[in-house]
Amino acid sequence: MKKEFHTLGTFEFPADAVVIKGKLEAEGIPVFLKDENTINSYSMVSNAMGGVRLQVYSSDMERAKEIFDEVRSYATDDSGNPIICPNCKAARSEIYYSRKNIFFKLFPFFESTKYRCMQCNFITRPAQ
Incomplete structure (x- = not known):
């Protein structure tokens, strides 16, 4: 079975993405942070790369968006x-x-x- 990812949000700083990731994982939703390690290593490229992308499986998107909207700033x-x-x-x-x-x-x-x-x-x- 092929699983597709959906980008829930992008963040300039990896720490912001990790906070949301923790909340989603606590609710049982698997989360993936695309480009997190690159931006942690080379923070000056964050804007050029589009930031850290917080991704979830498409099947979890609706529930993840509800949780994300509750806690986002x-x-x-x-x-x-x-x-x-x-x-x-x-x-x-x-x-x-x-x-x-x-x-x-x-x-x-x-x-x-x-x-x-x-x-x-x-x-x-x-x-x-």
């Missing part, structure tokens, strides 16, 4: 207030990088920060 502004989606007014946004062109793939630190709403997928820039 969402984007906040400099004052610690949640980023509010201008489209649906939800307070569930995460940092989003599109990296659509080769320049930003090679030099991801030059791309401006954007936020993606986890409820409606609307992408916005922070208020300056």
Whole structure:
């Protein structure tokens, strides 16, 4: 039987992924961290590689997503207030990088920060 993996989330720092991994494994869901060892060894390449990918079996995806949504942290502004989606007014946004062109793939630190709403997928820039 072929098992397929699904990426539940990506993390810039391996330690963030390990916390979520521990919670999911405590709930009986097997978890795999793709590129964890590479980024632990060479942390400067995290953005270029797309971070550590937390993966679960496709058959466990629904349950894993529910648990992940309960414990995950969402984007906040400099004052610690949640980023509010201008489209649906939800307070569930995460940092989003599109990296659509080769320049930003090679030099991801030059791309401006954007936020993606986890409820409606609307992408916005922070208020300056």
